[in-house]
Amino acid sequence: MLQLHYFPGNASLIPHLVLEELGVSFELKYVDRAVSAHKSADYLALNPNGLIPVLVDTSAGVAGQPLVLYETPAVCMHLADTHPAAGLMPPLGSGQRAQAYKWLAWLNNTVQATLILYFYPERWGDETAAAQVKAHAEAKIGTMLDQLDAEFARHGGPWLLGETFSVCDPYAFVLCRWTRGFGRPARSLPHLKTFLERMQERPAVERAFATEGLKPPRV
Numbered sequence: 001m002l003q004l005h006y007f008p009g010n011a012s013l014i015p016h017l018v019l020e021e022l023g024v025s026f027e028l029k030y031v032d033r034a035v036s037a038h039k040s041a042d043y044l045a046l047n048p049n050g051l052i053p054v055l056v057d058t059s060a061g062v063a064g065q066p067l068v069l070y071e072t073p074a075v076c077m078h079l080a081d082t083h084p085a086a087g088l089m090p091p092l093g094s095g096q097r098a099q100a101y102k103w104l105a106w107l108n109n110t111v112q113a114t115l116i117l118y119f120y121p122e123r124w125g126d127e128t129a130a131a132q133v134k135a136h137a138e139a140k141i142g143t144m145l146d147q148l149d150a151e152f153a154r155h156g157g158p159w160l161l162g163e164t165f166s167v168c169d170p171y172a173f174v175l176c177r178w179t180r181g182f183g184r185p186a187r188s189l190p191h192l193k194t195f196l197e198r199m200q201e202r203p204a205v206e207r208a209f210a211t212e213g214l215k216p217p218r219v
């Protein structure tokens with residue numbers, strides 16, 4: 001059994017999209033951020049960082065204990081590895097797979113981390129400092145969006161890896177979505193715009209957005 005601890009529109013939307021792409025059965029467990037459920041003892045036992053998402057996989061456990069996994073790229077790669085027929089990661093040892101590792105690492109440790117600075121600037125100082133952090137983060141993310149847009153321009157393919165759809169695409173899609181309130185959002189860049197449109201045509205996106213109750217504008 002697969003169980004995803006989620007909050008609508010959060011980083012959990014990435015593995016939620018991957019689960020929908022796989023077409024497997026899974027259970028969603030709502031983490032009520034209004035009451036800081038992600039900081040409760042029960043949740044911290046799953047993820048000591050108190051962050052969403054967490055995946056519980058009973059079929060990949062060790063010694064009778066289910067696998068409890070956090071960190072979004074790890075969750076995505078595990079789902080791809082355990083459902084190889086879906087081809088959501090390129091073949092092991094291939095150059096394309098290495099590129100997928102690179103993008104997943106960068107999306108997580110650079111783009112997502114900077115977006116977190118943008119969304120929670122008050123964690124970094126008083127009101128003045130927070131305003132500076134937010135502005136700097138938005139500017140830095142702008143250069144990252146440029147980098148993503150340039151990658152699509154370079155290879156000319158429909159997906160981040162080129163011709164092959166992979167877990168990198170839901171990842172890039174959700175992070176681009178988080179910029180929808182920016183002065184210069186992802187949708188304003190020409191290649192990202194068509195990528196975001198293409199992603200929204202996927203039934204998996206339709207299903208996940210409906211389940212999470214995500215309202216327009218989507219990106």
Ligand SMILES: N[C@@H](CCC(=O)N[C@@H](CS)C(=O)NCC(=O)O)C(=O)O
Nearest residue numbers: 010011050051052053071072073108
């Ligand atoms: N590195 C983590 C980051 C996850 C993360 O930051 N999740 C956010 C939601 S998008 C969260 O749980 N925030 C709650 C908090 O910061 O207290 C991952 O990739 O899973």
